[in-house]
Amino acid sequence: MPLLLHKLNLTHFRGYDALRLDFAGAQIVVLTGLNGAGKTNILEAISLLAPGKGLRGADLLDMKNRLASAEDLWAVAAEVETASGLPMRIGTGLDREFKRRLIRINGRDARSQNELASIISAVWLTPQMDRLFLDGASGRRKFFDRLAFAFDEEHAARLNRYDKSLRERLKVLQGEMGVDPVWLSNLEAQLAADAVCIAATRRQLLEQMARYVEKLYAGKTLFPAPEISVSGWAESETGLRAAVDIEEDLRARFRDSRRADMLAGKSHEGVHRSDFLVTHRDRGMPAAQCSTGEQKGLLVSIVLAHALMMQGEQGFTPILLLDEVAAHLDDARRDELFRYLLSLNGQIFLTGTDPEIFAALRPAAMFCAVEPGRVGIANKGSTRQQAMP
Structure with missing residues (x-):
């Protein structure tokens, strides 16, 4: 069964004082x-229903x-149907006292x-991510780690705990919390x-995705095909040695870098310094050196x-939030993207300024006209998935 967001309620959130949306099972x-009407604000509200x-x-x-x-405090509430068919109510907002x-x-x-x-997982593409291959490694780690959240529920918790421990270690080293060797x-x-x-x-994610990149390009x-x-x-040691040996060596690397970390005010060792590298396979060119159009295509x-990996391995697709993705694709690639989206057994939200760009998605899609502070439903669409030709 698909993971579905059925209803979304926004209160004092961004440009919306109060908004109630019923997606009526539309996938x-x-x-x-x-531009500026509030389309991305809705996608942001949906993204806050997932960890992160x-x-x-x-x-x-x-x-x-x-x-x-x-x-007044902002809040986002939703009714969700999980991939196993369970109805769930989710809410998130700002705590008045602790501002968390x-x-x-x-x-x-x-x-x-x-x-x-x-309960829920979401993956998104936004215009701000067009520089993903050009900017620093942090953005790429966040992007690929979010892809990993979808199939490993504990990955987000481990990353949060790792970041917290990293900050505490640095405070100890710099004497802010007292130096306690134990x-x-x-x-x-x-x-x-x-x-x-x-x-x-991370290694498991890339190994599984490599198989589904091949399936994607069989058609x-x-x-462009990404490597x-x-x-x-x-990550380089994973799979070559026992996990317990890698863990022991990591402890030694942290211990040996204490003085350098204290002086520099940052940690030199650890998975927070890793980077994800993407190459245009057919051209053998790093993504950072590809054209803007090729970089968008690789994303x-x-x-x-x-x-496709999530559908094949986990039986469901994360909710996809695609902000202005179709606008910069040529007609052939846009049509191909829409055919793939129609074939997925999952829920996809797309934004754009011109509804005619999405004409190929009718009658399957629900079309919503967004104006500042309000959203009108143009048509309710279909809940049935179509097979990829």
């Missing part, structure tokens, strides 16, 4: 409107509607946002244990291959 939802900071990675205080009163993000699942407070991982060793042991699991999940797609690898000491290929 493809097209949001169209002028959302597709913008914005500060929680910045998500509040600017016209709301000082006492709150999560509620079926009316109860969640201990952490990691509990969302077993505590420092325990922190490094936890870092090493989590790093081994993180590295293994002679117009999109993806990960550079990092722990689309990665998301499609991941969707």
Whole structure:
């Protein structure tokens, strides 16, 4: 069964004072409107239902509607049907006292946002990601780690714990928390244990995706074929040696780098320094050196291959949030993208300024006209999936 978002309610969120949307089981939802109308705000709200900071990675205080009163707090609530067919109610918003993000699942407070991982997963492409291959490694790690969230529910929790331990270790080294040798060793042991699991999940993701890239290109797609690898000491050792030996060596590497880390104010060892490398396979060219159109095509290929992988290995597709993805594709590639999306047994949200760009998705898609502060339903679409020709 597909993972489906049935209803979405926004309160004092971004440009919406109050918005209630019922997607009526539609698997493809097209949001169209002028730039600045609020299309991406809806995608951001959906992304906040999954673990993480959302597709913008914005500060929680910045998500509040600017016209709301000082006492008002923003909130996003949804009714979801899981891939196993279970109805779930999810809510997230800003805590008044601690200015942190709150999560509620079926009316109860969640201990952490990691509990969302077993309910919903989402993958997105936004215009800001067009520089993914040109900017630093951090953005690429976040992108590929999010792909890993979908098939390994514990990956997000491990990354959060790893980042927290990394920050605490640095504070200990710099004397902010007092130098306790036992505590420092325990922190490094936890870092090493989590790093081994993180590295293994990343390697598993790329190995599985490589098989589905081949399946995607068996149909002679117009999109470029990506070759993806990960550079990092722990990832390179994974599969060659026993996990316990890698973990022991990581503890030693953390221990040996203490002085350098203290002086530099940063940690030189660990999976937070790894990078994902993407190459245009047919041209043998790093993605960073490809044209803007080729880079966009490589991103689309990665998301499609991941969707096929999830469908084949896990039996469902994450919710796809595709912000202005179709606008910069030529007609042939746009039509091919739409054919693949129609063939997926999952829910996809697309945005654009011109509804005619998405004409090939009729009558399957629900079309929504977005204006500042409101959304109108143009047609309700179909809940049935179509086979890929």
